[in-house]
Amino acid sequence: MENSSLTGQTNVFQLTDEEMKKISEILSNSMFFTMTCSSKTEAQMCSILLLEFLYFSRYKQTVQRFFGGSAAEGTNIKTSDIDKMIVGPNIYVCSDPGEGKMVRGHVFLVDSSDCSQGHVKLVLLKTDKTIPTIFDDHGKTLNDMLEQKQDGKFLLSNEKVVSFWINFLQKRETSTGPPRTSRHGPCATAKNTDPQGYVKRKIGDVIEQDFAHGIPYCSQTSEGKDWLRDRENFKWPSKKVVAKIKSLSCHAVAVGDKMSKHSDVEWRISYLLWERELVWSFNDIQLQGYVLLKVLLNKYIDPVAPEELSSYHMKTIVFWESENTIDNCWHPKYLLQFVRNCLLRLKCCILSCTLKHFIDRGKNLLLWRLQDPEVKDAIRNVIEEIIQNIITYLMQCVEGIDLNATWVESDGNVEEFLRKCRLDHDPRITYDFRESREPLRLFHFGRSSSLNVNVETVPADFSTLARYIESFEENDRYITDVHASIKNPVKKIIHIRSAIILAKQMLFAKQFSNEKFQKLINFMNENSDLDAISGKLYVATCFVAFKKPDKAFEVMKKIYAASEKYDTLIYAGLCSDCKSMRVSGETLIQERGLPRCSLSKTRNLSIFHDVIFANGDLPILPDALKFECFVDRVFLVHPSVYLFYLKVLCSKSTEKKNNISLLERAVHECDATLHTYRHFNILGYCYFEHGDYEEAFNCYRISFSRTVDNGRPNAAIYLLPILVYNILQKQRFDSDSEIIYQR
Known part of the structure; x- marks a missing residue:
């Protein structure tokens, strides 16, 4: 069994009830921020219901697709x-x-x-x-x-x-x-x-x-x-x-x-x-207990008895235990006790080879399982050891915060453990918990709409988008459980996508009236408040495509003006590890963690998403992003990076260098994510256009280094030959150009 000789083991019977409750709160608070909570599950529920609704609309209300398991519940672990x-x-x-x-x-x-x-x-x-x-x-x-x-x-x-x-x-x-x-x-x-x-x-x-x-x-x-x-x-x-x-x-x-x-x-x-x-009705403790049981199954039970038990068995155990738990026990200080009770129930089920289905109570979920007595004994022994040393085992199940190392360093002394948690770990798991709860809820709601739903919506053609819009207007009653803060942004991105397709058609036609173009812009503006930044950047994109840089600048100024009224913007995308941003003048400052905010001040927070484009958007995209269309069906760009790129495009020659510097800072702030390489491609292209071939080459080199290990297609494979070609076209090589060419 993995980690059979655990350090820092402390038998639960050696601790007082009060000490158990204190440890339990730290464990629960840590899981709240790194693994699961009711707000994450609620957000997942909303996005799943929306995805199912859009699928039903896409297939003309005939075929239905329902998500189940952790994908629907928001209880996924690495093996889900x-x-x-x-x-x-x-x-x-x-x-x-x-x-x-x-x-x-x-x-x-x-x-x-x-x-x-x-x-x-x-x-x-x-x-x-x-x-x-x-x-x-x-x-x-x-x-x-x-x-x-x-x-x-x-x-x-x-x-x-x-x-x-x-x-x-x-x-x-x-x-x-x-x-x-x-x-x-x-x-x-x-x-x-x-x-x-x-x-x-x-x-x-x-x-x-x-x-x-x-x-x-x-x-x-x-x-x-x-x-x-x-x-x-x-x-x-x-x-x-x-x-x-x-x-x-x-x-x-x-x-x-x-x-x-x-x-x-x-x-x-x-x-x-x-x-x-x-x-979906689970509270934080039920969800955390369920996820901990799934991780225990994966880490400790499966290695000794593969395929005998499943996450569905763990879910059923939580159902049964929840039915028999009184209301005042749903508190972080009782998480350890709840998991222990679930494990004791599981142990009894293993011994009797009986686990009744929670709804169909005549059905035994362990029928035909645990037939080998040695396997049955091995599972029972694992469960007994976990129960006896439950603190150490559960601390090793928490992702994102190494509670186990802190516990080991504390030699099982609870007060020392709490002191080290306050010193060494995120303050949110100790004394700032309440002030971080609402920002995290907003983050989960923002991420659910921007990733789960919008990434699927962006490649849709015009007729499919029209069906989506019609369904929202006529069948909205089917998604009354979906929170408005998720449903409304999805509606707006569908309208924005429709407008982008119309804009592409206008560009192809090359003949259109100013009145028609203004109607298009007005329609996009009406839907651009889907978040604090990205919605308006789609409008600015259209102005750039139609060669109206001054109008694009006006949109960007509106972004700064609208964002300054918020204390903090919460970032719900994938292109940066920074989860929040402050706006000061025309400066965007990214910050690592989520802000702390009391419930009374949540009006001072707002969400912003990644800018999402599809390969079919090539005609309307600025030059650096056109190349990304050749390698990805759908791609994301951080709003800060994209905003400064648009500023570079729209600024006068005397201001370009300063704006490129601002873009470079934004790119480095977003470093170390899966999408970093694309940002370096954009920055490199700006340097290339500005004539700084050395910096352009360095950006493309960094971009390649970000994708060489995972084999991901990289638009730099097109950008680098263009750079080399332009170097070769020079009538005379200066020393910098010759160095780049030799590389």
Whole structure:
């Protein structure tokens, strides 16, 4: 087992209750800022609901895509994959033949005979060849998915359905080529690399996506009805959450009981939408306990017993423990106790080989697992050791703050540990916690809209954007749970993207009236308040493209004027490690951490995002960014870098050198991120245009050094030959030019 001989071990029974509570608060506060909290999950919920809404709109309100697991919950750890359930139109499952006959479409009747709890067979009740299904759209029919049994009944085959999806995924083209596909339980799994680091935050890491095919029930399952009825006896989940769950569908997904003799035609009942609603209702302590259990599983249990337990088991343990935890225990000082209680419950489940499904309480999630007594004992021993030394183990699970080293240096002395935390770590985890809570919430909300949603929206064509706009106007009731601070910026970026496409069309036409152009600018201005900076930079981009530098300068002055009314701007992008910025005059000063701010002063904070462009934007982009279109489908630029680049373009020759210096400072402030190289390309191009070939070369050299390890395509491969060509065109080489050429 990893770290079996831990230093700094302190048995929990050696500490007083008060000492345990103090350590627990530090642990909880640290996780709040580095791993998980309810505001992060709420922001993730909003962005996931928006992504699903836009997907539904994109496919003309026929095909639905639902996210599950950590991708939906905001509880992801380094090993997390992405779970998606695809629900096609016109196919349904029902438990009552009379109910099924009232439904328009293809209907399957549930048959649970000779099936283990939670699994069913789907017998064709009625079909209509005139009503298309998702299979018809991709070269198959519903009949191709059926299997006829000896009694003449037609059953829906999970094997055939999953094979259909694997074949479908193999034909998909991504930026890194067709994905590697396989079957994983009810899912068709697709694996490809993350070429831009938007998902894994690391170039080249494998993105694993599990696609399950779900068929909705016409009404709630009998087990679901029983569970909802029993909720009256418990405080968690709240009545509001239960009411929401009542409105959500259950689904049958394509996987049978592996021990069944007819596994190929069995389907598992899924409560994905119900369960993610439960996680979305978690408070900070529930979320932190759940994430800690997942990390413990990954670091300590999986190495001794791979594939025996899963994060779904950990989630179920948290569900059960939450149902039995009283309200006044949801406080940071009780996090250690909550995790310990979850581990004790898990240990009992391991010993009895029984973990009941939280909703379908007749289903045992440990059925057919833990069959090897040695493996079972190994898991139990790991859990017992973690319980006995829970402080040391949990401190090693926290990311971003090395609490364990501080604990070891303190020799298990709690007061010394607290003193060292105050001296050596971020003050937010000790005495500044409350003042940092609201800025962090704003950060999570800003990041969810700018990355999760906008990156997917930017490459959309005009007709797709029009469908998005129409859906917001006509079907906004479907996303009432989405917070306005996320929904409104997404609406505005969709309008901005539409305007950019119209601007490109006007540039191609080369003939347009000033009145038409002004209408376009007015429309962009109306939507440019999507954040503090980037929205206005899209407007300035249009002015530069239409050769109106004075107008672009006016927009930039408005950015400074509007931003100065805020104490701090919170940066919610990926292009800098600095998370905030102050505006003073025409100077932008980036700062590392989030600001501290009491709740009464949150009006003095505002969000700003990265500027996001697509390769199709090439006609409207300034020269340095045109080259980026050749290597990336979508790319990000830090607003500070882009603003100063536009200033360089629009300034008079006497002011260019000073503005290039300001741009250089902004580039260096953003250094050491995945997007640094692009900023150096922009700076290098400005030096090239200014005739400073030595500095241009140095910038391109630095840019290459940032991508050589991860193999990421780099526009410097185009920029450097242009630089060399211009050097060669000189009639006489001065010493600097000759040195560059020799390099």
